[in-house]
Amino acid sequence: MEDYERNSNSPTHEDDSDVRKGPWTEKEDAILVNFVSVHGDARWNHIARSSGLKRTGKSCRLRWLNYLRPDVRRGNITLEEQFMILKLHSLWGNRWSKIAQYLPGRTDNEIKNYWRTRVQKQAKHLRCDVNSNLFKETMRNVWMPRLVERINAQSSSATCEQVESMMIADPGQPIDVPSPGEPGYVQFNPHHHNQQQFLPATEISATSSNSPAETLSDVQGGAVNGSGYDPVGQTGFGEFNDWGCVGGNNMWTNDESLWFLQDQFCHETTSYSYN
DNA sequence: AACACATCCAACCGCGCGGTA
């Protein structure tokens, strides 16, 4: 990327002086939004040329999809979304756009960033490859059940049926859900009631409300510190009952969470070699 | 307060696929 000057508002090269790169300005955003609202979001090269923006069609498309699109949601990946990402990635791997279809308003770019910054970081801390069976099993048998527990604990925003629907969200193939007694099995809270379905974004009407972007601070208060949360849960991980968001942001960035995960990881995998 | 380090995320790139002439 040697020919790429990110902070310059001037063209990178005299040769391609008509092409702007780097951060978008508010004016450019406004132009693009207005143009797309009139002409639609197709034929991006045409849009780039006709709008007067000195951007490539690619750049316009990316800006629109990842930032300017009206239904785009950014920040605060919810517990449900974290679960979906883990689950769908376990099925499809780095098929970010496909995964994004099941997370309304989320872009493939954001999911990819989430995976790289949070999940891969955990793998790095655990000194195992993110694609290794060991890491995948840890995800499935430890992290995802814990996520489900916490989702169930959020009685106001997550439901039994919702979580179950997430577990079977893949339209094409069944998800390998642990049976009772197996590692990773989770007993869903039957007192919750369904409020939303996790479907591909294309199947969700404009008026349907995916869960509002609840803040992670909400999650902290509701899931971990809220009344009725029994840390000695169904999966038998209660001895690490402080792994939740105590003073942190979420399960991936909270140091206490990290150490819980590492403790749990080591506890459960003592027979493995980290190398 | 200043610096170093870590993390996040917007935006780029190259590549490959599908449609069309």
Place this chain on the structure above:
DNA sequence: TTACCGCGCGGTTGGATGTGT
């Protein structure tokens, strides 16, 4: 059949911001 073009995807980068010392 082939060449070209536009688009979408996954990988990568580096500036901005946050956190620790």
